[in-house]
Amino acid sequence: MMKTISLIIALMSLITVAANNNNGDKPKSFSISGKVVDNSESLTGVKVILDNQEINVYTDFEGNFTLENILPGEHTLSLSMVTYDSKIITFNASQDNTLQIELESK
Numbered sequence: 001m002m003k004t005i006s007l008i009i010a011l012m013s014l015i016t017v018a019a020n021n022n023n024g025d026k027p028k029s030f031s032i033s034g035k036v037v038d039n040s041e042s043l044t045g046v047k048v049i050l051d052n053q054e055i056n057v058y059t060d061f062e063g064n065f066t067l068e069n070i071l072p073g074e075h076t077l078s079l080s081m082v083t084y085d086s087k088i089i090t091f092n093a094s095q096d097n098t099l100q101i102e103l104e105s106k
Contacts, residue, residue, distance in 0.1 A: 032091070033066040034099035035059075036079060043103060049078040079103060 036046045042063030049056040050067055059065045067077075070093045077099075080086040084103040091097060 027071055029069045029071055030093045030096050031066060031068040032070055032075075032077070032093065032097050032099065033064065034097075034101055036063045036065070036101045036103060038084070038103055038105060043081060043084070046079055046081045046084075046103065049080075051075050052078065077101075 032050075034048075036043045036048075036059050042059075042061070044059055044061050044063065046059040046063070046065075047056055048059065048065045048067070050070065055067065057065050057067060072093050074090060074092050077089045077091070078086065079089070079101060081103065084105055087101065087103055089099070089101065091099070
């Protein structure tokens with residue numbers, strides 16, 4: 001009985017140590033923010049999609065957007081709005097970035 005209790009305590013200690021070590025291996029994430037304009041005028045309601053996924057945001061009243069928790073590496077942003085040509089931008093997330101993006105009307 002004593003051996004069983006000691007074994008359980010030892011296993012629980014190993015599990016705790018392993019769980020704490022995994023947090024240190026988590027890759028750093030970054031944020032991307034930007035402003036979308038047309039001839040220096042802010043564009044409200046532009047849809048900004050990260051990597052053709054369901055991760056998207058819309059620009060606010062001042063044309064600003066922010067995407068957070070982006071893993072390191074190459075990514076694409078797709079921007080679209082009615083009456084404007086869509087635009088795709090490729091960037092490398094290795095630090096927090098701020099972008100200035102200009103859309104052209106159709």
